[in-house]
Amino acid sequence: MKKRLLAGPIALALGAALTVVPATQAQAGHAAQPYTxxxxxxxxDTNQGWETRSLPIGNGAMGATVFGGVQAERLQFNDKTLWTGGPGVSDYTFGNWDTPRPGALEAIRERIWKEGGISPNDVLAALGHKSDTPRHRRFGAYQSFGDVRLAFPDLPAxxxxxxxxxxxxxxxxxVSFTAGGVRHTREYFASAPAGVIAARLAADRPGGVTFTARIAVPANRSATATAAAGRITVKGALTSNAxxxxxxxxxxxxxxSRTDNPDGTVTVTGADSVVxxxxxxxxxxxxxxxxxxxxPHAKLTARVDAAAARGYARLLSAHRADHAALFDRVRLDLGGSLPAVPTDDLLARYGTDPAADRALEQLYYQYGRYLLIASSRPGSLPANLQxxxxxxxxxxxxxxxxLNINLQMNYWPAEMTNLAELAEPLHAYVDGLREPGRVTAKQMFGADGWVAHHASNIFGHTGAxxxxAYFxxxxxxxxxxxxxxxxxxxLDKQFLKRTAYPIMKExxxxxxxxxxxxxxxxxxxxxxxxxxxxGPTTAGAAMSQQILWHLFTDLREAAELVGDGKEAAVAGDVLAKLDPGLRIGRWGQLQEWKEDIDDPAETHRHVSHLFSVHPGRQVSPRTTPELAEAAKVSLNARxxxxxxxSKAWKINFWARLLDGDRAHKLLGDQLQxxxxxxxxDTHPPFQIDGNFGATxxxxxxxxxxxxxxxxxxPALPAAWADGSxxxxxxxxxxxxxxxxNSGRLSEAxxxxxxxxxxTVRSDAFRGGVRVTTDRGRPIAHTADGDTVTFRTRPGGDYRIVPAGR
Incomplete structure (x- = not known):
């Protein structure tokens, strides 16, 4: 175990020099919990410490990070609706032109047809955007709400x-520790049912909790702080947009005792515990x-009042039930065993102990699910870059x-890891982009429907x-x-009819x-x-065409499902004429552009021309082996x-290309x-999409x-020989x-x-297969090589076992 003497800026941040004595053996034994x-x-207590070592909790709308300082605790907190910029700024234009530019699009197209490709800067200039535009002031940025600061003057060093x-x-x-013979514990969680963050501070000696609490906010806003009846209220307005x-x-x-102080702080003295x-x-x-x-005052006050009235035990019970209902849906066992070492040490040792490596991979997998549960709940805004x-x-x-991969990647694990309802904020957000997106489509392109570009905010920014790089x-x-x-x-047909299909059609x-x-x-x-x-701006870049192939393919299918035969026929006509964006180039690669201009020495982090491998479905070793091999050539070149x-996306690529060992190698690269x-995950800096993409x-x-x-x-690596x-x-x-077991399916x-x-596929089925209900009754089925097909009833449970197992 490590023994650290905190000195320099860390010690100053904590308020005094502090010696942290290693955990006891009993506590170390407690550490080997698979999901801790x-x-x-x-x-x-620095920005770097926040990024690399603070621990996140969240309820979808709110988030907080725990630092765990002994003499000076910090709980940094967020609310996804706190943004600068937007309509509160006088010259906000939703990314559209300040003044119309008739003929600009036609001029760009004429040059591309004539020259084959033009500089993205030329497109920017033609559209009337300038590189010195104060976009951060107009577009805005997500903000830290502030910090809850707790000062413990009586705790020893x-x-x-x-x-x-x-x-x-x-x-x-x-957080737990022993100081002066007293055991101190602090517990934190973010409750989705109650819409608050809750904490409990306690000591195992009566009267052992003494501290002063305050709320600190950044300087880019007005702020007043008051304290009454044990409640600190800090309010004001952002300078940027009011x-x-x-x-x-x-x-x-x-x-x-508890004292409300004139400076808007609250002091607790000699308490047994504090919530x-x-x-x-x-x-x-x-x-x-x-x-x-x-x-926000009235609704916020009612929410905090209601949470306080419920009491800590009931808040915690409701939170744990709510969280477990989501988290417990998926269990993964890769045969790992956690050693009794801190997580940072476990990460640093990755690659040296197979059992510990598998345990870290299991933890990292579930951590991705945890982060989605914590950052995306129905009724909140979607998870952003962090x-x-x-x-x-x-x-x-x-x-x-x-919007050119990162938001989408945030939600890749939602459906497959049994968290489908957590994608509701994404659906609502996309729906909310339609109204401003109609203005952008008409003003910038003279087009019907709606459009959004590379990046957006919470204020309907749909323009360029x-x-x-962002067109x-x-x-x-x-x-x-x-x-x-x-x-x-x-297969939610109401969702298809009321939400997905209207948006797809528009x-x-x-x-x-x-x-x-x-x-x-x-x-x-x-x-x-x-x-x-x-690269250059051209006509028919591969990613553009592949996305549109999927759009019109899905639209035709959806239109048929909802009974819109006319729209299905129109989508079919477009597909018949649409360039599919799939070509094998001169060095065996899947081309990135319609012209064969790919540079084999290019190692850019984006591998966008493989969209049809993942998340699309146009290219697969199962259906298009030649294109799949070309995709491998491109991926190897990158x-x-x-x-x-980017590493996370490559894990998905290699999994879809059925190379589990290469996918696992990328997972190891990402962890290391x-x-x-x-x-x-770090881009660097911290960016959460890598967590979601890896899961x-x-x-x-x-x-x-x-x-x-x-x-x-389909892509089981050798390292995961046994598991469930x-x-x-x-x-x-x-x-x-x-x-x-031993790399072979035992039971599905x-x-x-x-x-x-x-229809279910596994190489293990080639020697025969048994299909039964969960109670052992045989089910009629047909086998064809590595696939087995059978009929199911709604809600029915089935076991599929390879012969000899």
Whole structure:
């Protein structure tokens, strides 16, 4: 175990020099819980400490991070609606032109047809955007709400048995240590049912809890702080856009005394235990074009009052039940065994102990699910580039919604890891982009329908940014593909009719107008078109065409399902003329552009021309082996290097290409070079999409269903020779569990959704297979090589066992 003497800036942040004595052997034994991150020291009270070592909790709308300081605790907190910029700024234009530019699009197209490709800067200039536009002021950025600061003046400098932990199976963080012979414990959680963050501070000696609490907020806003009846209220408005905000902290002491101080702080002296209830609110509302709602005070006060009245035990019980109902749906066992070492040490040792490595992989997988549970709940905004957690006034990439992969990647694990309802914020957000997106479509392109570009905020920003890399009107089309995939997983026909299909149809309306006929071959192409963040602007870049193939393919299928034969026929006509964006180039690669101009030495982090491998379904070794081999050539040329989210995407690529060992190698790379001590993904800096993408990729290694067949263990790596998983979801509304030994499937368990015919694939079926109900009754089936097909009844449970098992 480590022994650390905290000195320099860390000691200053904690208020005094502090010696952390290693955990006892008994405590170390407690550490070997499969779903617990734990550390034997506090997180440094710095921005870097926040990023690399603080522990996140969240309820979808609110988030907080736990530092675990002994003499000076910090709970940094967020509310996803607190943003600068937007309509509150006088010159906010939703990303559209300040003044119309008739003929600009036609001029761009004429140059592309003539020259073959032009600089993205030329597109930017033609569209009237300037590189010196103060986009951060207009576009805005996600904000830190503030910090709850707790000062413990009576705690001694020497502490023993220190432990800071996050139990992701319970959604509860904790800090414990012994100081002066007294055992101190702190517990934190973010309650979705109550809409608050709660904490409990206690000591095992009566009267052992003494501290002063305050709320500190950044300087980019007005602020007043008051304290009354143990409640701290801090309120004001952002300087940028006058957005009203308010935070309330209720301090409830058991024993001792409580004092409301004139400076808006609260002091507790000699308490046995103390409960803290934290609530936040702003006057944001998701209503175009003002995005302005009512003052938050009344509703926030009622919410904090209600939580305080319930009491800590009932709050915790309701939270644990709510969290478990989501988290417990999936169990993964890769044969790992956690050693009794802190999580940062476990991460640092990755690659040296197979049993510990498998345990870390299991933890990392479930951590991705935990982070989605914590950062995306129905009724909240979707998870942004940092989920719900941000400590800065000017965060990287504004901590916004990047729509050229990052927001989409955030939700890749939602359906397959049995968290489908957590995608509701994404669906609502996409729906909310339609109204501003109609204005952008008409003003910038003279088109019907709606459109969104590379990056957006919470204020309906659908126009193009003033950055040459950020022209990407395909963003909206990509987003709606995930809405339709929600239907494919759930078979929720009401969702299809009321939500997904209307949005898909309106998205296609834009592309009917935007697509142009390539005079060279008569095919429909997107122009201008670009592979995100790389290369020239051309006609018919591969990613653009692949996204549109999926859009119109899904639209035709959806239209048939809802009985809209006319729209299905129109979509079919477009598909017949659409360039598919799939070509094998001169060095065997899958081309990134319609022209064969790919550079084999290019190692850019984006591998956008493989969209049809993942998340699409146009290219697979199962159906298009030549294209799949070309995709491998492209992927190898890009190398395994990349940012955190890029490595995560590559895990998914190699899983879809049925190479489990390569996918696992990328997972190891991500853990070793793109994962921080608190297991957050780093771009760098921290960006949460890599966590979500890795969980998705690990699932794709175990189960795939994008080709209308449930593929069992399609990319199982040698490192995962023995294991089991339960609760995964497959398209067709099926729930799947698997057990395997020595790299071979032993048993599959399937719970049918609506019922009907299902086809399941495994190499283990080639020697024969038995299909029974969960009670052992044989089920009639047909076998064909590595597949077995049988009929299911709604809600029926089935076992599929290879012969000889």
């Amino acid at each position: 991150l734990w550390y034997d020291e506090p997180a440094p 020497q502490v023993a048995d220190y432990r800071r932990e996050l139990d992701i199976s319970r959604g509860v963080a904790g 957005m009203a905000y308010e935070a309330q902290l209720q301090v409830l002491n058991q024993g001792g 803290l209830i934290i609530g936040t609110g702003t006057d944001y509302a998701p209503d175009y074009p003002t995005y302005k709602g009512e003052d 989920g719900v957690w941000n400590v800065l006034e000017a965060p990287p990439w504004q901590s916004d919604y990047h 940014w003033d950055h040459p 990407f009107p395909e963003s909206g089309a990509w987003l709606v593909l995930q809405l339709y995939d929600h239907y494919r997983f759930t 998205t296609a309306a834009f592309w009917h107008d935007f697509l142009q006929t390539d005079p060279r071959d008569g095919k429909l192409v997107a122009i201008p078109s670009r592979s995100p963040e790389i 190398t395994d290097a990349g940012t955190g989210w 070079s793109s994962t921080l001590a608190n297991l957050w 998705s990729g690990m699932t794709e290694m175990l189960l795939q269903s994008h080709l209308e067949v449930i593929d069992l263990l 998983v339960s609760g995964l979801r497959a398209r067709g509304a099926h729930t799947v569990g698997l057990t395997w 368990r399937l719970t049918a959704g609506e019922g009907g015919t299902v």
